[in-house]
Amino acid sequence: MIASDPARARRLVLFDIDGTILWTDGAGRRAVFQALEEHFGKSGPGEHRFDGKTDPQIVRELMRHAGVSDADIDARLDEVLDRYLALLRDELASTDHAQHVFPGVRELLDALESRGDVVLGLLTGNIHSGARAKLAAVGIDPERFVVGAFGSDHHERPELPEIARRRAERALGHPVAGHELVVIGDTPADVECGVSIGARAIGVATGRYSVDELRACGAAAVFADLTDTAAVVRAILAD
Numbered sequence: 001m002i003a004s005d006p007a008r009a010r011r012l013v014l015f016d017i018d019g020t021i022l023w024t025d026g027a028g029r030r031a032v033f034q035a036l037e038e039h040f041g042k043s044g045p046g047e048h049r050f051d052g053k054t055d056p057q058i059v060r061e062l063m064r065h066a067g068v069s070d071a072d073i074d075a076r077l078d079e080v081l082d083r084y085l086a087l088l089r090d091e092l093a094s095t096d097h098a099q100h101v102f103p104g105v106r107e108l109l110d111a112l113e114s115r116g117d118v119v120l121g122l123l124t125g126n127i128h129s130g131a132r133a134k135l136a137a138v139g140i141d142p143e144r145f146v147v148g149a150f151g152s153d154h155h156e157r158p159e160l161p162e163i164a165r166r167r168a169e170r171a172l173g174h175p176v177a178g179h180e181l182v183v184i185g186d187t188p189a190d191v192e193c194g195v196s197i198g199a200r201a202i203g204v205a206t207g208r209y210s211v212d213e214l215r216a217c218g219a220a221a222v223f224a225d226l227t228d229t230a231a232v233v234r235a236i237l238a239d
């Protein structure tokens, strides 16, 4: 079901999830570390940065760091990610943590959805089922996002915008040019990932990077948060 009129779509807006739409208060980290402990008997350095990375990339980096061979990582990657997903769902269902949606996100999604010229999408390092679980946990219907590209599609984030673009063409039934894509994310990896196909990036400093850091890596616009709905919509539609 496509909410927007495909004939009028001017922008495909691809949202990152963690640090951009929501914060899981460590649920993802705990689930990854426990899944690795169960399958490899070790979990790698606890301070390892996850932001901007895909789930398969995180597993590989942590296990390489712990001395596991790529062959062993490859052999167990699918089962580790399956276990991660089960643990993530348990973590998200727990009431012990403070997972939440960032200010202004719900209003921005509503505003974009009500327009005829914008299509909502996801571009995230989360595996597909993990993305859906995180969104559902904070009461955002994953079905609102017409297209998506996920860590389960490719372990390198720079490959994801082109995957999203092709899926948008299939879903909308018309060509979608790279410059019609807008990526919204909280890390330099989000800002830089769409450069090769001409996508524009909007940075939001609700994750671990500052406005200045996101601006320095080439974002077309940067916001401290997404509360100024009108300004964010203008930045999305700007040429």
Ligand SMILES: [Mg+2]
Binding pocket: 016, 017, 018, 019, 020, 051, 052, 185, 186, 187, 207
């Ligand atoms: Mg992020």
